[in-house]
Amino acid sequence: MIKARGAARRGETDAARALYREALDRFPRNSRARAALHALEAANANPPPEQLDAMIAAYHAGAMDEAVRHGARLTEQFPQSFTVHNLQGAALLALGVLPAAEAAFRRAIAADPDAAACYNNLAITLRRQNRTLEAESIYRTVIDRHPDYADAHYNLGNLLDLAGRAKEAEVAFAATVKIDPSYVEAHYNLGNLRAKRGARGAAVDAYRKAVTLKPDHANAYNNMGGELLLLDRIDEALDAYDHALAAEPENTQAIANRGKVLVLKGALPDAIAAFRHAFAIDPDDRSALLQALFEEAHICDWRHRDQFALTDGPSAAAVQPFATLPFLDDPEHQYRRSLACAAVKFGAGPEGPAQTLPDPEPAADGRTRIGYFSADFHDHATMYLMSGLFREHDRARFDIRLYSYGPPREEDASRAELRRHVDAFTEIGHLTDAQVRDLARDDGLDIAVDLKGYTRGTRSTMFGLRLAPVQVSHMGYPGTIGHPCIDYFVADAVALPPGGEAWFSEKIVRLAGCYQANDDRRVIVPDHRSRADWGLPERDGGRGFVFCCFNHTYKIGPAEFAIWMRLLGEVEGSVLWLLRSNEWAEANLRREAAARGIDPARLVFTKGIPHGEHLGRLAHADLFLDTFNVNAHTTASDALWAGLPVLTLTGRQFAARVATSLVHAVGLPEMAVADAATYETTALALAGDPQRLASLRGRLAENRETAPLFRTRDYTRRLETAYVEMQRRRLAGLTPDHFAVD
Numbered sequence: 001m002i003k004a005r006g007a008a009r010r011g012e013t014d015a016a017r018a019l020y021r022e023a024l025d026r027f028p029r030n031s032r033a034r035a036a037l038h039a040l041e042a043a044n045a046n047p048p049p050e051q052l053d054a055m056i057a058a059y060h061a062g063a064m065d066e067a068v069r070h071g072a073r074l075t076e077q078f079p080q081s082f083t084v085h086n087l088q089g090a091a092l093l094a095l096g097v098l099p100a101a102e103a104a105f106r107r108a109i110a111a112d113p114d115a116a117a118c119y120n121n122l123a124i125t126l127r128r129q130n131r132t133l134e135a136e137s138i139y140r141t142v143i144d145r146h147p148d149y150a151d152a153h154y155n156l157g158n159l160l161d162l163a164g165r166a167k168e169a170e171v172a173f174a175a176t177v178k179i180d181p182s183y184v185e186a187h188y189n190l191g192n193l194r195a196k197r198g199a200r201g202a203a204v205d206a207y208r209k210a211v212t213l214k215p216d217h218a219n220a221y222n223n224m225g226g227e228l229l230l231l232d233r234i235d236e237a238l239d240a241y242d243h244a245l246a247a248e249p250e251n252t253q254a255i256a257n258r259g260k261v262l263v264l265k266g267a268l269p270d271a272i273a274a275f276r277h278a279f280a281i282d283p284d285d286r287s288a289l290l291q292a293l294f295e296e297a298h299i300c301d302w303r304h305r306d307q308f309a310l311t312d313g314p315s316a317a318a319v320q321p322f323a324t325l326p327f328l329d330d331p332e333h334q335y336r337r338s339l340a341c342a343a344v345k346f347g348a349g350p351e352g353p354a355q356t357l358p359d360p361e362p363a364a365d366g367r368t369r370i371g372y373f374s375a376d377f378h379d380h381a382t383m384y385l386m387s388g389l390f391r392e393h394d395r396a397r398f399d400i401r402l403y404s405y406g407p408p409r410e411e412d413a414s415r416a417e418l419r420r421h422v423d424a425f426t427e428i429g430h431l432t433d434a435q436v437r438d439l440a441r442d443d444g445l446d447i448a449v450d451l452k453g454y455t456r457g458t459r460s461t462m463f464g465l466r467l468a469p470v471q472v473s474h475m476g477y478p479g480t481i482g483h484p485c486i487d488y489f490v491a492d493a494v495a496l497p498p499g500g501e502a503w504f505s506e507k508i509v510r511l512a513g514c515y516q517a518n519d520d521r522r523v524i525v526p527d528h529r530s531r532a533d534w535g536l537p538e539r540d541g542g543r544g545f546v547f548c549c550f551n552h553t554y555k556i557g558p559a560e561f562a563i564w565m566r567l568l569g570e571v572e573g574s575v576l577w578l579l580r581s582n583e584w585a586e587a588n589l590r591r592e593a594a595a596r597g598i599d600p601a602r603l604v605f606t607k608g609i610p611h612g613e614h615l616g617r618l619a620h621a622d623l624f625l626d627t628f629n630v631n632a633h634t635t636a637s638d639a640l641w642a643g644l645p646v647l648t649l650t651g652r653q654f655a656a657r658v659a660t661s662l663v664h665a666v667g668l669p670e671m672a673v674a675d676a677a678t679y680e681t682t683a684l685a686l687a688g689d690p691q692r693l694a695s696l697r698g699r700l701a702e703n704r705e706t707a708p709l710f711r712t713r714d715y716t717r718r719l720e721t722a723y724v725e726m727q728r729r730r731l732a733g734l735t736p737d738h739f740a741v742d
Contacts, residue, residue: 071091293307321479342505436462628656
């Protein structure tokens with residue numbers, strides 16, 4: 001105010017006007033500043049204050065039509081008045097009358113070419129008319145003239161973000177908060193952009209600044225929780241979601257996200273309650289319903305499975321399609337869900353819709369450079385299978401690199417063994433997706449292999465940035481990614497028979513034998529304990545038969561469980577040996593058994609133990625009973641390697657055909673049956689025919705040394721042949737295509 005009055009006394013009218021407007025922009029109710037501005041503009045053909053005040057009062061009261069009527073009358077009397085034209089434009093903008101608002105702002109700028117806020121309003125009007133390039137030009141003009149005008153930087157950032165120009169938008173928001181550290185929404189938007197590019201720690205910092213300035217900013221707390229969750233800072237994430245819900249109790253995103261944290265903390269009933277609460281508030285939130293059903297599958301609560309039909313729709317698109325696998329054996333359905341998920345998760349990518357295809361120079365040593373990407377390079381089921389592949393890779397022909405992005409963990413024996421057999425082991429968990437892309441390209445990868453797909457802990461979206469000219473999905477996810485960034489999917493003719501290509505966005509590479517890697521050096525630790533030590537009945541003539549299934553509980557559905565209970569009813573003294581997953585699944589399965597007339601004590605639950613010991617204890621089982629919609633994968637290989645026959649039902653989707661591929665590849669094709677009735681009669685027949693079962697065991701023991709499933713070196717050569725063909729096609733300028741390796 002003092003500076004403005006001084007400028008007015010010196011006759012510096014434009015400077016005084018600008019200072020008064022700046023004061024009113026910040027303090028619109030400052031009557032002294034408004035009166036002084038009115039007095040200054042009176043000499044510049046402006047309306048008398050009492051006439052202008054009526055228009056201003058209508059505007060501030062939200063009576064935009066009335067403000068526009070006042071403005072129309074005043075512009076006729078005072079056609080050179082900046083104030084009238086600017087206020088008229090603001091009222092028309094609020095009413096959505098965009099061409100007229102644009103014209104008013106342009107008249108205001110003609111009256112005062114140095115009015116920064118008016119330029120800003122004009123740019124907003126142009127943007128709402130989808131004239132983004134013109135709007136951008138206006139914002140940049142304002143910033144050039146008034147580099148410390150925070151609103152112009154902020155609005156430019158929003159425009160650039162909507163245009164998919166994330167890097168430039170981030171620069172604009174960073175400039176905003178540098179000018180005005182109290183600009184809450186700029187901190188929030190900056191956090192969102194950092195999160196999109198995977199700069200999780202920096203995103204959390206931006207969100208923290210936003211919630212410090214505005215403690216009831218529910219969305220900032222919610223988004224901060226998501227980044228903390230990805231950083232494996234689970235308790236901090238839960239606290240963030242609690243703050244979000246304290247600010248906005250019916251924020252369904254925060255409710256559902258809190259449910260995800262509760263899943264990780266093992267509080268499954270509370271997690272289910274959270275998901276169902278979100279769905280109750282917003283019945284269109286099919287995502288929350290699907291998550292509830294998936295966790296109910298983990299605790300074997302099947303009472304609401306008929307609701308799965310309600311989970312389809314746009315709001316469920318962002319849920320990884322892995323969650324839908326247990327409910328339906330339908331490859332077309334899985335394909336459609338994967339496409340929808342990919343459209344949300346990959347989007348246009350943080351760098352824009354088009355990614356350049358890397359073109360690495362040939363390696364000086366002539367080797368093909370292959371990078372495997374996973375969060376599971378440790379004591380994990382996938383590594384039990386794949387460790388042999390890494391050991392047997394022909395390092396004279398292939399440069400093998402592992403890129404690990406799992407949460408920080410101590411070195412275990414599996415991890416140390418992996419390091420011995422590869423050219424490089426690189427931790428990338430702390431890097432953004434763009435940084436991983438740059439690293440992979442600097443390493444000159446020819447082929448990048450995704451070992452996760454749509455499974456927990458995935459960062460498969462980094463493949464959307466093109467880590468290598470050829471990208472492959474293998475082992476991690478039993479289905480399509482649904483995005484063109486993955487060129488090939490490794491399968492076999494049993495798990496994915498001819499015609500199955502229709503349900504994959506990738507080109508299919510079919511390996512002879514089986515697609516699944518295996519390690520023929522897995523150690524089986526002999527179990528010297530008795531059956532009784534495991535709570536199992538001793539073998540007593542025809543009694544004491546042990547059916548088993550060590551699959552995750554989410555794979556067990558009511559259809560197979562009903563068969564299993566009928567088998568217990570038919571086979572006297574038999575038991576069903578299951579893996580102890582969680583207390584609620586155990587209670588629910590016992591309840592389901594009792595409801596079917598089976599003593600719940602005949603369900604024997606066992607704890608998880610080190611892998612080699614687990615393989616040894618399988619000797620106590622007589623027959624492995626597979627699940628249907630999602631088969632045993634690693635668990636089936638475990639059983640076969642340990643000498644335990646596996647009975648499976650051949651389904652339709654890839655996840656429901658894996659065990660069929662395994663038993664074919666180990667030389668026991670009759671153990672894959674075509675329907676549930678045959679599954680039941682076969683299991684019953686084997687339980688009552690010790691000689692037939694012993695014959696199966698004998699064949700399995702013999703075939704283990706010769707059948708394709710466990711010949712790790714042969715498998716590795718077939719996969720390497722596939723890599724060579726992929727590389728040959730690329731170098732020849734050919735697009736990816738289906739092919740088979742004999």
